[in-house]
Amino acid sequence: MNDDQFRQLLGYFDFSWAGYRKVRKGVKKRIGRHMMALGCEDLASYLSVLESDDASRLECDRLMTVSISRFFRDRRLWEGLREEILPPLVRGRGEPFRVWSAGCAGGEEAYSFHMMWALLKESLSSMPEVVIIATDLNEECLExxxxxxxxxxxxxxxxxxxxxxxxxxxxxxxxxxxxxxxKENICWERHQLLGAPPGDGFHIILLRNNVMTYFQEPLRVEVLNQVISSLAPSGLLVLGARERLPESVHGMVALPDYPFIYRKEPG
Structure with missing residues (x-):
C-alpha cells in the first residue's frame, strides 16, 4: 500500500493524515496483512469488503490504532493533578471518584493515575475510593x-x-x-470511542493524544461531544499537553494554568 492509497483509507474512516504521517509505516504493514487475509488485491476491493462486512471494518479500525505510551507521560500534568487540581476536588468527598482512561493503550496511563492517587493519600487526611475505567479497542493492548x-x-x-x-x-x-x-479498582474494557461511553458521571476523563491527533475535524467533534456527555457536572476533560478543544465544542472551559485541561460548565 502506497501513501496515496493509505490517504484514501484514512479518508474512509475520517482519520487525519497529519496524525498518522509519522506512524504510518507500521499501520500500513498491518493493513497489508489484513488485505491479504481477506483476499483483496487492491484498495477498491478492500473498501468494498469493509463496506459490506461489519466485522472486517471493525478489525481494520482496530489495526489502525496506535499505541504509544509510557508512565507519567507529560510530567507537568501529573504534578499539576497531584499538587493543585485534585486536592480540592477529592477532599471530604464521600462517593467514589470516577475516572475514565479512554484509549488506554497498554495501561500505563491508568496505572500512573492509580500511583498518583496513592501518593496523594499521603498528604490528604481523607480521600474517597477511586474507580478507574480503562478502555481500548485493541484487545492485545488490554491483555x-x-x-x-x-x-x-x-x-x-x-x-x-x-x-x-x-x-x-x-x-x-x-x-x-x-x-x-x-490492579485493584481498575476495570479494563474493550470499547470503541465512536460507541456509547462506558458509563457516566465521570469526574475525570483522560482523552490524550488519540481523538485530537488521529481524527479529522467532523469526527473529532462528534466523539468529543459524546465523551463530554459522560462527564459529571464540573468534571474535567484532560487532553494531550499540546492539544486544544475545537471552537465548535461548547460547554467546556480551560483551566487557567493548564490549557489542555477543561472543566465542564454546570448545566
Missing part, C-alpha cells in the same frame, strides 16, 4: 494492561523510589511488573 508487565523504556520517567514502591523487578531488570495492589 498487556491486565498483565501489567513493561519494559524499562516505559518506566523512563519513573524515579528509582517510585519503581521500588510500585513495581516488581522481573527478568533481571529487563521487565517490570506493577505490584498487585495497583
Amino acid at each position: 498487556r494492561a491486565r498483565a501489567g508487565v513493561y519494559t524499562p523504556g516505559s518506566l523512563r520517567e519513573v524515579s528509582k523510589g517510585l519503581r521500588k514502591r510500585f513495581f516488581e523487578t522481573l527478568v533481571k531488570g529487563q521487565r517490570y511488573g506493577v505490584k498487585p495492589f495497583l
